[in-house]
Each structure stands twice: as structure tokens, then as C-alpha cells.
Amino acid sequence: MRFKKPLYYVLAAVLAVLIGLGIGYWTFGRQREVTDSGALVLHPPKPLPAFGLEADTRSPFTLASLHGHWSFLYFGYTHCPDVCPTTLADLGKMSTQLADLPAASRPTVYFISVDPKRDTPGVLARYLRYFNADFVGVSGAPDQLQLLTHALGVSFSYDPPDQSDNYSVEHSSVVFLINPEAEEAAVFTSPIVPLRMADDYRIILTQHGDR
Amino acid sequence: MPNRLKFLWLILLLLTGVAYAQGPSVSASHVWIREAPPGVDTLAAYLTLTNHTGETLTLSNVSSTDFNSVTVHRTLQNNGMDSMVAVPHLSIPAHQSVKLAPGGYHLMLMQPIKPLYDGDLVMLTFTFSDHSSLSIMAPVRRDAPQS
Numbered sequence: 001m002r003f004k005k006p007l008y009y010v011l012a013a014v015l016a017v018l019i020g021l022g023i024g025y026w027t028f029g030r031q032r033e034v035t036d037s038g039a040l041v042l043h044p045p046k047p048l049p050a051f052g053l054e055a056d057t058r059s060p061f062t063l064a065s066l067h068g069h070w071s072f073l074y075f076g077y078t079h080c081p082d083v084c085p086t087t088l089a090d091l092g093k094m095s096t097q098l099a100d101l102p103a104a105s106r107p108t109v110y111f112i113s114v115d116p117k118r119d120t121p122g123v124l125a126r127y128l129r130y131f132n133a134d135f136v137g138v139s140g141a142p143d144q145l146q147l148l149t150h151a152l153g154v155s156f157s158y159d160p161p162d163q164s165d166n167y168s169v170e171h172s173s174v175v176f177l178i179n180p181e182a183e184e185a186a187v188f189t190s191p192i193v194p195l196r197m198a199d200d201y202r203i204i205l206t207q208h209g210d211r
Numbered sequence: 212m213p214n215r216l217k218f219l220w221l222i223l224l225l226l227t228g229v230a231y232a233q234g235p236s237v238s239a240s241h242v243w244i245r246e247a248p249p250g251v252d253t254l255a256a257y258l259t260l261t262n263h264t265g266e267t268l269t270l271s272n273v274s275s276t277d278f279n280s281v282t283v284h285r286t287l288q289n290n291g292m293d294s295m296v297a298v299p300h301l302s303i304p305a306h307q308s309v310k311l312a313p314g315g316y317h318l319m320l321m322q323p324i325k326p327l328y329d330g331d332l333v334m335l336t337f338t339f340s341d342h343s344s345l346s347i348m349a350p351v352r353r354d355a356p357q358s
Contacts, residue, residue, distance in 0.1 A: 078248070081255040081320075082286050083293050085245055086313040089354065123250050130248040155292060164280075166253070166321065170294035189291065191314055 038189050039200045045183035051147040053112070053140030056125035061110075061138045066182040070107040070205070073176040075154050077115035077169050078127045083190070084111075087175070088131040090192040095132055097198035105205055107177070112148070113139040114156040114171045152176055152184060177201070179208060236264050236343040237303065241310075244320065244351045246329050254278075254327070256318035256335065256349055259310050262303040269340040270301040277333045279322035286314055295319075303339075313355065329353040 048063055055061040072091060076084035091109050098106055111128055113119035116139040119127075124137025139145075149156065154172040161167040175197075177186040186204055188197055242258040262268050273281040283298040298316065303309045311317050318335070327333065331351040338344045 078251055079253055081245075081251075081253040082284070082295070082317050083314055085248065085255075086355075126249040127251065159295075164322070168295045170292055172291050173288060173293040174291050190288070190293075 039177075039197070039204075040187040040189075041204060042184055042186060045179055045181070045185045046151075047181075047183050048178070049147055049151050052144045053138050053148070054121055056121040056128060056137035056139075058121055061136075061140070063182050066178050068180050069104070070180060070201075071178040072107050072109045073112055073152070073178060074109070075112050075114050075149065075156065075171055077113055077171070078119050078123060079115065079166065080168065080171075083173060085131075087173070087190060087192060088128075088135070090194050090197075091175070092132045092135070093194035094192070094197045094201075095134070097195060098201065101202075101205075107201065109135045111135060111137050112145070113137065114145070114149075114154075115158075115169050116140060116142065116145065177204065235345060236268060236341055237262050237337065237339055237345055239337075239345060239347045241356070242335075242347055242349045243356055244327070244333055244349050245355070246327065246351050246353045247323075252321065252323060254320040254323070254351075255313075256320055256333075257311050257313065258318075258347075258349070259308050260301075260303055260337070261308040262305060264341065265305050266341075267305055268303050270303065270337060271340055272338040273318060274336050275320065275333055277324050277327065278320045279324070280319075281321075281335070282319050283311075283316065284319045285316045288314075327351045 048066070050063050053061040055065070074087060074091065076087070078084070088111065095107070095109060109132065111124065113124060119137070119139050121137065121139060124139060128135040128137040148154075154174075156169055156171040159168045159170065173190040175188040175190075175192065176184055177188065179185040185208070186200075188200075238261050240259045240261070242256070244254055244256040247254045260270070270283065273283065275281050283301045284295050285298050287294050287296060301309065301316070309316065320333075329351055332348045333351060334346060335349050336344060336346045
């Protein structure tokens with residue numbers, strides 16, 4: 001009997017560790033999963049609030065516009081010379097990688113302007129089509145823009161203008177993936193590697209289908 | 212020709228020879244300018260600057276005949292936020308290179324004199340703290356070159 005007591009302790013310790021691992025997995029492991037490209041996959045996906053913006057096609061861009069298909073959202077502004085064109089060019093390459101998917105599974109890329117004063121629908125339409133014929137520009141009233149940016153944790157602020165009244169906008173560099181239920185499904189941080197982002201998208205698409 | 216003038220000519224030739232033999236203080240490679248999408252009049256130029264001297268050099272000025280304003284900027288990433296800051300005095304350490312590449316340091320080219328498209332060449336002139344200067348022809352490209 002004297003030998004059995006330590007055995008119980010060991011068993012209890014192992015059990016405690018296992019329970020701890022289980023709790024840890026349920027509380028932390030299930031919330032976030034990081035893929036190869038550095039994408040953060042949200043489990044469960046996060047619903048988005050209602051908002052009212054305008055697409056560069058002059059049609060309304062609302063929460064309903066995100067229903068029924070996959071979307072990538074990138075926040076930026078057309079006067080941004082470095083990161084925005086770099087990211088849009090990379091998203092263009094990513095889209096090309098996914099050209100073999102059936103049309104219903106292919107994502108739509110939305111560029112949402114954090115500088116609606118300068119980025120009118122006309123400006124955005126010409127700018128976005130340069131990168132990809134299917135990219136869509138979005139702008140609108142600042143209060144409506146904030147409904148969406150707050151929900152996604154996107155922040156932006158305006159730098160003081162220079163002598164020629166040019167100003168830059170500090171903004172989030174991440175790209176969001178929205179699922180067909182209009183929920184935030186994943187977050188991709190920059191720099192974007194188009195091939196890996198396309199691979200991750202396929203994985204997320206398959207997992208979504210298995211749900 | 213008076214003797215004194217002859218002597219001055221000799222000195223000048225000698226100095227030219229010395230300057231030539233020394234070679235450029237700084238050289239540039241991997242140069243390209245991203246073509247601006249329609250409606251955009253601010254372009255970014257990328258390149259690698261290599262300091263061949265034994266002392267740290269500072270880039271004191273950049274100019275171009277095709278733009279009214281050329282400045283060095285840097286994109287900084289903090290907690291997922293991108294911001295741009297002006298870099299008035301870019302330092303290039305002795306015998307080292309500084310990369311100006313997407314998402315980091317870049318030249319901000321503003322107010323082009325004329326529209327520029329893929330395949331066009333733009334002259335950029337750099338002046339350094341040792342008063343040496345470097346002029347290069349930078350190609351405008353629609354896509355980033357494969358590195």
C-alpha cells in the first residue's frame with residue numbers, strides 16, 4: 001500500500017495537466033489559429049455590424065453586399081505611394097492564383113478608402129481597375145466608414161498637410177477575409193506573399209465547406 | 212601663356228585624375244520607379260545605395276528634372292499600422308548598402324512634369340555629404356522586378 005500512494009499522485013498530476021491542456025485548448029487554441037502566411041483565422045468568425053457606404057460603381061455598399069460570397073477587405077488611400085500599390089499588386093497576383101476556382105468560390109477584393117475626401121467613387125474606379133478589372137473601390141461618409149473600421153479594429157489618422165496641401169494617412173496594413181455569412185473570418189498581416197495567401201484561402205474555403 | 216597659368220592647368224589636370232581614379236563614393240543598383248495608377252501624382256522610387264568610402268555618408272539632396280519634389284520617406288509599421296515619415300538625412304554607413312524597397316525606405320517623387328508610363332526613364336541626381344553626386348537613369352515599371 002505504501003507504494004500505491006505516489007502512483008496516485010502521479011496519476012493525479014497527469015490528469016491535472018491533461019485537464020489544463022484541455023482548458024487551454026478550449027479557451028485559447030480554438031480562438032485563433034495561425035497559418036503559414038501569418039494569417040489569423042477566427043474561430044468562431046466575428047459578425048459585422050450594419051453600415052452604409054458606396055461602391056465605385058455608384059451602387060450602395062452595405063453589409064448585404066458582403067453576403068453570399070468571399071471578400072477581401074483592404075483599407076488604404078489612393079495618394080499612398082508605397083504600401084497601398086504594393087499590397088494591391090500583391091492582391092492582384094493572389095487573385096490570379098485563384099483563377100481556377102469556380103466563380104462562386106473566388107473572392108472579391110474591396111479597397112476601402114480611409115480618405116473619402118479625395119477618393120471619390122470616380123477616382124477609386126479608375127485607380128482600382130488599373131490593378132484588376134474585378135477590384136472594387138469603396139468610400140462614403142466618415143461616420144459610416146467608422147462603423148466598419150471599429151468593428152474590424154482598423155484605425156487611421158491624418159498627418160498634417162504640406163505646403164501643396166498634400167497629406168498622408170496612417171492606416172492599418174492588414175487585409176481581412178470576410179466569409180459568405182458577412183463575418184470576419186481571417187486577418188492577413190503584411191507583407192503579403194501572394195502564393196501563400198492563395199493557399200491559405202483554399203484551406204479556409206475547404207474548412208468552411210466542412211462546417 | 213604665363214608660367215603661373217600653365218602651373219594652374221597642371222594642378223587642375225592632376226586633381227581631375229585623382230577624382231577619376233578615386234571612383235564614385237556611392238553607387239546605385241536595383242533601381243526602379245513604380246508606375247502611378249490613373250489619377251495619382253505621387254510615385255515611389257526604389258533602389259540600393261552602396262557607400263564605397265571608409266566614412267559614413269549622408270544623402271543631402273535628391274532631385275529630378277521630371278519632378279518638382281523628391282524626398283526620402285520611410286514606411287513604418289507599428290501594431291499593424293502603417294505610417295510614413297520623412298527622412299531628411301539618410302545615412303549610408305562606410306562600405307555598406309542601404310536598401311530602399313517597398314514597405315520601407317523609398318524616394319517619394321511628387322508633382323511630375325509630365326505623365327510617366329512603364330518603360331520611361333527618369334533621371335535622378337543624388338548629392339552626398341562629401342559633396343559627391345551621382346546621376347542615374349531609373350526605369351518606370353508597372354510591376355516590381357523579380358529579385
